[in-house]
Amino acid sequence: MAARRGRSDALPRRSSPAVAAPPRQPTRWSPARPRSPYVKGVAAWEQSQGWREARDHVVRLQALVAARRASTQHLLTKRLVTQFAHVAIEDLRVKNMTRSAKGTLDTPGRGVRAKSGLNRAVLDVGFGEIRRQLEYKAPLHGVRLSVVNPAYTSQTCHRCGHVDAKSRRSRDLFTCTSCCHSTHADIGAAINIKHRALEALEQEADRPRLPNTPE
Ligand SMILES: [Zn+2]
Numbered sequence: 683m684a685a686r687r688g689r690s691d692a693l694p695r696r697s698s699p700a701v702a703a704p705p706r707q708p709t710r711w712s713p714a715r716p717r718s719p720y721v722k723g724v725a726a727w728e729q730s731q732g733w734r735e736a737r738d739h740v741v742r743l744q745a746l747v748a749a750r751r752a753s754t755q756h757l758l759t760k761r762l763v764t765q766f767a768h769v770a771i772e773d774l775r776v777k778n779m780t781r782s783a784k785g786t787l788d789t790p791g792r793g794v795r796a797k798s799g800l801n802r803a804v805l806d807v808g809f810g811e812i813r814r815q816l817e818y819k820a821p822l823h824g825v826r827l828s829v830v831n832p833a834y835t836s837q838t839c840h841r842c843g844h845v846d847a848k849s850r851r852s853r854d855l856f857t858c859t860s861c862c863h864s865t866h867a868d869i870g871a872a873i874n875i876k877h878r879a880l881e882a883l884e885q886e887a888d889r890p891r892l893p894n895t896p897e
Pocket of ligand 1: 839840841842844859861862863
């Protein structure tokens with residue numbers, strides 16, 4: 683450890699003699715005893731009372747958010763399986779959807795902050811948990827659960843079937859580039875999901891089945 687300089691030579695004294703001071707010795711780094719950032723197994727920056735209080739505060743807030751999310755998910759899925767006989771959801775791959783936009787060092791991505799915000803919003807809803815709850819609650823209530831292919835559900839016009847990414851004018855607005863039908867984007871997508879689920883149901887009904895086979 684470098685020798686600590688005394689207070690007296692921290693600043694040149696006003697009444698210092700006009701003689702030039704000798705050149706300062708270069709600092710000698712001795713590996714003898716490096717200062718450990720850990721004291722009794724706890725990092726030095728985590729030792730203060732304020733840090734611990736702030737940590738506990740954040741932990742409490744996160745637990746509150748988690749509890750509220752869980753209760754909302756159960757309320758929603760319970761309502762779906764008790765009010766409807768047929769529930770259709772998209773077969774969403776949350777893991778693929780929430781991939782980072784960061785890119786690589788050679789080809790850096792664009793809109794990284796925006797994508798990370800969207801990812802947070804997607805994960806905050808907890809689609810995976812909602813689906814898991816629907817999958818076990820639907821049989822309990824005698825409800826049919828359809829899982830449909832999510833491809834282009836938000837780019838397809840539910841009225842004429844035209845598929846165009848440009849039809850999605852903004853986050854909320856959907857205006858078909860072919861027939862000019864306009865609707866809320868999420869409602870249009872939901873109608874498409876319903877259509878797909880009903881189509882799958884009809885195909886299933888048409889399929890011949892051997893007698894006494896479970897569905
Ligand atoms: Zn259309």
